[in-house]
Amino acid sequence: MIDLSQKDLEQLEEKGISKEKVAAQIETFKAGIPFVKLVKAAVVSDGILRFSNEEQNEIIQYFENFRGGLELLKFVPASGAASRMFKAMFNFLDAYDSSKETLSEYIYRTGDKAVKRFTENMSRLPFYKLIMDRISGKAKNKDEEAYLFVQEMLMSDGLNFGFYPKGLLPFHKYSSTSATPFQEHLKEAALYAKTDGEANLHFTISEQHDEMFRREHLAVSPNVAKATNTEFKISYSNQKPSTDTIAVDMENNPFKNSDGSILFRPGGHGALIENLNDQDADVIFIKNIDNVVIDENLETVANSKKMLAGVLLKAQTKAFEYAKTLESDSVSSQQIEEIKIFLENELNVRFSGSYASKSLEEQLSILKDSINRPIRVCGMVKNEGEPGGGPFWISDADGNVSLQIIESAQIDLSHEQQAATLKNSTHFNPVDLICGIRNYKGEKYNLLDFVDAKQGFITEKTKEGKELKALELPGLWNGAMAFWNTIFVEVPLVTFNPVKTVNDLLKPTHQA
Structure with missing residues (x-):
């Protein structure tokens, strides 16, 4: 166990961080975080679904048919500063x-x-x-x-x-007004996240920007509500202090500030799995604050979102039926095979080579574990050379293969075959997720049970001229959702318009 003074323990208590959590993080620094092992890039027909226009319309209609009875929520990570x-x-x-x-x-x-x-x-x-x-x-x-x-x-x-927070800058200029990303997200929500005239949105924001968001909310939501005939229910949360991670010196001892306190740093967007875990809905749409479109592209984006939600609902309906079947006393060997094929073909679950030789009881246990998980449907756009993560089949230390969103920082680029696999990837992660977080009984999963802690990042930084190591938690759509069931679907490029630099506002997709 690490040696902590009374002052250190008081600091931990104030932040809501346990001594055990700190010890585990220090062990992570000591052991290091291994690179992810790519098996192959996920491509159309091997990990990514592509639908014809006719199929898309049918899936959209499926979502619309069920929408009235669903609790929908739009979850927007919005703490990024400009x-x-x-x-x-x-x-x-x-x-x-x-x-x-x-x-x-x-x-x-x-x-x-x-x-x-x-x-x-x-x-x-x-x-x-x-x-x-x-x-x-x-x-x-x-x-x-x-x-x-x-x-x-x-x-x-x-x-x-x-x-400013990025979400409150003027992004789009219309004839007589300009619109912030916050405002554009409300317009979007009115199109695909509304039930019975009501749209629920949750923004994760920095504490220092709380008041600014509330002012914008009061200023713009009445007009958007009137224009879209929608009542907006908007909630906010901040990243929890308990998700901050300890920094260490180069010998893996807690890094101390000049006043003797331990240096803790924000854990990155992976910390938001806690904020997401505090939400509950049938369908949760996740999209970053800076990825918004001008009015003329709203319908295309909304249809893409409805299509992804339809894919989720279809898969979930079957998964729930099969999960219920697995709970019954008499499951036939034919049903077991049917469920296994569903998991492989529709939820991209891969079973180890030893599965076939296991007893019926063990197979049932594996199937139950595989099907009773949150489901995420992630839109993927064709790779146009943007930096960032993408869809890959990966293998863990035990040889288990799964479908994941992997960042380039997680890949050993000095390894020729791994670098080649990254180069061969055809699609890019635009952070466009539709999440099903309830089981077949309607109970919400504890999302913290499905995080792969081994998918974080260790980076080297300096503070006051001293070197230190920092730990970033597994990313929200990376390791924080590693043990979810995953479906990737190709979506139009117009759905991806992030603003990373001010000059991105000059791109045609942001010129109204």
Whole structure:
């Protein structure tokens, strides 16, 4: 057991973290987290479903037929701050002086393509007029105007967008108004997450942004409610302090701050499995806050979501029937084989080579364990070279094969065959999930029982000039859902429009 002082124990108690949890995390640092072993990329017809237009319409109709009797929820991870979005612009403010060089000289000298694109296209940004009105008459020339524009956009005595949560920035400019991602998510929810005129949404946000979200909620939801004839029930939660992870020094001892306290760091988006576990609904739609579309693409996105929800409901209906069958006293060998085929073909479950030689009782136990799990249906888009995770068949230390969403950081890229498998992947994870979190009796699963703790990340950082190791929890749609039953479905590229940098707002998909 680790040696903790009375002060350390008080700190743990305050955060709601047990001594055992800290000890387990330190053991993880000592053992290291092994790379994931890719077996092959999931592709269409081997891990990814692709439906014709006719099939999609039939599945959408299936969802619509059952929708009235379902509890639906839209779950939106929204704690991301916009500071990273503006990284290049903050650098520009530090590095450029219009009294010493022209803007074109600066761009030529630094090769800064981001600033070039931004300054050449500022007029297409959704907040262009707002900022120009605020800096009107202050600039001597166009170069100084560009600098003042960025300054007004980011600094605390201006609009302070650098501090904003991403979800509350103006993303889309319509004829007389602009819309934030928060507002766009409400419009979407009205199309596919509404039952009896009511749509439930849950946003996970940073504590420092609580008040800002509530203000936006009051400002925009009445108008969207009126336009879409929807009553919005909106709830919020923050990442729990108990999901923070301990940082260690290079000898794997707790890293101490200058005041003697232990350094804990946020556990990453994987911590949100706790927030998700606090929710309950028949169908939960998950989508990141910055992935929104302009009005003209709303219907396509809504149909894609309904199609994924229909796939979930169809699979779940069968899974529930079979789960019930497995509980009965007399299950025939024919039924056992039928259930096994369903699990393999429709829920992508893979059984070990020793399954066939096991007794009937052992086979029943394996089938029960395999079928009584939460189900996730994940949209996958064709890979257009975006960085990030993708769908793969992987093998664990015991040789068990499963379908997972894997990030490139989890893969040993120095291993030729693993790097080649990554390169051969055809699809990309846009974070587009539909979740079924209840069993056949209607009881909610404890989602924390289905996390693979071995799929976290260890990274090296520095604090106050000292090196440390940090632990990121298994990602929400990666290791945190590793032991769910998984279905991947190809969805249109238009459903994936994340805004990672401010220049992404210049893409056609964000120009209304």
